[in-house]
Amino acid sequence: MEHKQGLEWPYTLDVAALADQGWTPRPFRNFILKIHSRCDLACDYCYMYNAADQGWRAQPLTMTRTVVRQAAERVAEHAGAHGLPLVNLVLHGGEPLLSGPDLIAHTVATMRAAVGPATRVRVSVQTNGMLLTDDYLRLFADLDVLVGVSLDGDRAAHDRHRRRRDGRGSHGRVAAAVRRLSEGPYRRIFGGLLCTVDLRNDPVGTYEELLRFRPPGVDFLLPHGNWTTPPPGRRPGSAATPYADWLIQVFDRWYGASPKETGVRIFEEIIHMLLGGAARVEGLGLEPMRCVVIETDGAIEQGDALKTAYAGATGTGLHVATASLDAALLLPPVVARQLGAAALGATCRSCAVRRVCGAGHYAHRYRAGSGFANPTVYCPDLYRLITHIHRRLSADVARLRSTTPA
Numbered sequence: 001m002e003h004k005q006g007l008e009w010p011y012t013l014d015v016a017a018l019a020d021q022g023w024t025p026r027p028f029r030n031f032i033l034k035i036h037s038r039c040d041l042a043c044d045y046c047y048m049y050n051a052a053d054q055g056w057r058a059q060p061l062t063m064t065r066t067v068v069r070q071a072a073e074r075v076a077e078h079a080g081a082h083g084l085p086l087v088n089l090v091l092h093g094g095e096p097l098l099s100g101p102d103l104i105a106h107t108v109a110t111m112r113a114a115v116g117p118a119t120r121v122r123v124s125v126q127t128n129g130m131l132l133t134d135d136y137l138r139l140f141a142d143l144d145v146l147v148g149v150s151l152d153g154d155r156a157a158h159d160r161h162r163r164r165r166d167g168r169g170s171h172g173r174v175a176a177a178v179r180r181l182s183e184g185p186y187r188r189i190f191g192g193l194l195c196t197v198d199l200r201n202d203p204v205g206t207y208e209e210l211l212r213f214r215p216p217g218v219d220f221l222l223p224h225g226n227w228t229t230p231p232p233g234r235r236p237g238s239a240a241t242p243y244a245d246w247l248i249q250v251f252d253r254w255y256g257a258s259p260k261e262t263g264v265r266i267f268e269e270i271i272h273m274l275l276g277g278a279a280r281v282e283g284l285g286l287e288p289m290r291c292v293v294i295e296t297d298g299a300i301e302q303g304d305a306l307k308t309a310y311a312g313a314t315g316t317g318l319h320v321a322t323a324s325l326d327a328a329l330l331l332p333p334v335v336a337r338q339l340g341a342a343a344l345g346a347t348c349r350s351c352a353v354r355r356v357c358g359a360g361h362y363a364h365r366y367r368a369g370s371g372f373a374n375p376t377v378y379c380p381d382l383y384r385l386i387t388h389i390h391r392r393l394s395a396d397v398a399r400l401r402s403t404t405p406a
Ligand code: SF4
Pocket: 347, 348, 349, 351, 352, 353, 354, 357, 358, 359, 360, 375, 376, 378, 379, 380, 382, 383
């Protein structure tokens, strides 16, 4: 059945009325380029291939040089129009390394040349690590590209989900690649590890396994899901907090370490916001969303996680050949993610941690029929995690105050 998104929030937003009231969009600064649409792994939790949206089937395998040029011109146009001193380009997929070293080098060079000297282009690549050979590492070092790798923990944890098409695990090969990245001359381009939480894995054991690779940072991802299609172990409406319980064990281990062993993005962001800072990542806080996706065929889209909501949820109807990125800024689903507290539903508006939580990841708020004006399906987990971190911080601040010389 075709999804009637026009009837759900945010498609009911009156953008013209918002503009009349003085609202103005904030420019994009994170550009995700899906340079290859397929993957050499078949991870069972993948939101690209196993979610409601099967749009990948219609995508070309690899971004053409024509689309690369058009995308670069659009990013340059956007950066120039808004006077952006820095933009972040993320080479993504599918598995971006499948597009080959020539296209990767061409894409980075084309983007930097188009944008010009007034704007710095910080480039990163997010890879599953299967093809991360010394040749690729040398290329990324030469291009000054930060490399992030997905690794879910030890062999059992990682291979539970991250398998090849023939069912074989990928841990051995990925771990070897991460070791090359971490221990050799390429350490300076090691961006960090991305780990999807699985409640069946021991939290502290998983964290300590990741620490063995001395990552500069670790990002724990909550599995994507929503009120209609809940994530594993999360019963919508239940007050249980399985994901907070898991993450709190990691937090206490991380926070209690001295010296600090690595950065953990979700914890650092919560602390940053509890201390008064503004959100810097998607999925927490009330800052405007500043990210746009350019699909392999050149379509301008929203973030992939929305593919878990319904088929077509990421679409904008725009293409880099014919539309500016400014045009995407005025679409209701993009506007909705730039409205901050004004986009929160009634439950979140009255919540004590709303400034830090911000209703969680936008994709996790979806409920068929009402759309995205809901708390995240992880609401009890985020509330418990944020209040736990707040308690630990408050205790430390109180201790500091009591020992500060007068
Ligand atoms: S904890 Fe729940 S109610 Fe509070 S802001 Fe987050 S999602 Fe909304």
